[in-house]
Amino acid sequence: MTKTPHELEFMLESVTAGPSAHTEQMVEIEHEHRPWVCGSGVQALGIGEKITDGVDTGELALRVYVEQKRPDRKIDRPVPKRVEGVGAAPVATDVLEIGRLAPELYTGTSDPLAAGVGVGNPIDGTVGTLGALVRHRSDNALALLSNAHVLARDGLSDLGEEILQPASPDGGRARRDRVARLSAVQGFEFTDVGFPNLVDAAIAELVGRRASQREIRLLGHAPTGITKNVRRGMHVHKVGRTSDLTTAIIQDVHFRLHFPLRRSRNRRARVGFRDQVMCTRFTAPGDSGSLVLSSTGRAVGLHFAGSMTASIFNRISHVLDALDVDLVMEGDA
Amino acid sequence: MTSRRQAERALELHADELSVYPNVVGLGTSLTGREDRPPSERDHALAVYVTEKQTAEQLGRDGLLPGYVEIPGRGVTVKVAVEVIEIGDVEAEHTEDRDTGESQGSPFAPE
Secondary structure: OOOOHHHHHHHHHHHHOOOOOOOHHHHHHHHHHHHHHOOOOEEEEEEEEEEEOOEEEEEEEEEEEEOOOOOHHHOOOOOOOEEEEOOEEEEEEEEEEOOOOOOOOOOOOOOOEOOOOEEEOOOOOOEEEOOEEEEEOOOOOEEEEEOHHHHOHHHOOOOOOEEEOOOHHHOOOOOOOEEEEEEEEOOOOEOOOOOOEOOOOEEEEEOOOOOEOOOOOOOOOOOOEEOOOOOOOOEEEEEEOOOEEEEEEEEEEEEEEEEEEEEEOOEEEEEEEEEEEEEEOOOOOOOOOOEEEEOOOEEEEEEEEEOOOEEEEEEHHHHHHHHOEEEOOOOOO | OOOHHHHHHHHHHHHHHHHOOOOEEEEEEEEOOOOOOOHHHOOEEEEEEEOOOOOHHHHHHHHOOOOEEEEEOOOOEEEEEEEEEEOOOOEEOOEOOOOOHHHOOOOOOOO
């Protein structure tokens, strides 16, 4: 029997639902299908007309996109011909070969320089994201905002160190791609217990001839303001060097965490942060430093850490106050 | 019912002692109970984020997180539930690789 798109959407959500699935029904279906959905060759799922021998059958099916089609006997967990949902009739599957999916990293040169692209300090060869353009409150000097662990080697840098765009792992080269010099860093307080730190942030003053633009890449606008109003369930988005434009839902607005950062060249030590915001995972390695925005475009935070299931950001007001800067916003001269 | 303020107070008073338990990477507050209920009808709790949930046997008696913590109320002691939430290892999210495709979804690499 032909399924409706709505029924198939439910089935699709069911087989891909994570640990926070919406209903018990979905949890049951997800549990049943997890073995083949997590199989080594499955890259993506979708909905579309089933195609048999190159002919569109007109029957809607659950599409399973794989890197390469292989005989069932060579696969540990083959895709079933049909999948069954709780209280729903079976749905046909259609396996389609699409090659290997890979993230499309933004590794190019941004000219003019825009937030949302990769930047880094070539001394340790790391790359994160340029979060925003800021102006120093004392002299109005224009600077790039990102994390201390991106621009300032976990706070170990000397002021004046050069910042590249693209960063060295993305092909950036000293001098040719120098866009800024480290101008201020909020150092970390290392403690065995407690959560004394509020931000992981640094700025680098613009140098060189490359022009800059206030608009964030992919968004086409600068932050429209800042807001301290951050609440559980709120939707946020960011543009990062690795995962581009993605959205998340805030889970915890009282988040405290600790993890190790470099205290010296050869030693890492515990850094505890308080008053952070945790949301569903919407970032990937290389997105550190991304500006986090509300659905109305107001800046709420600076992304800096994550885990398998969560992304974590500093509150933007703490970041701006710690570095004595203001964001360059929509409508600024 | 445990209010948001009581959960925040519990976090303030107990974060340091709970942060030294095995596998604990973060603390915060959470809403417990059925997700289809409005927040006003749900209890707040002290959230303890761990890299991985383990059995009581694996953790041993000293490693087992308490089921609740106590905060002083008006003449009484108030119990605030502790909710343990698994989030994996937490790390800074920079990278040193040009291609981070392999690290996405894997137990954490720096971003």
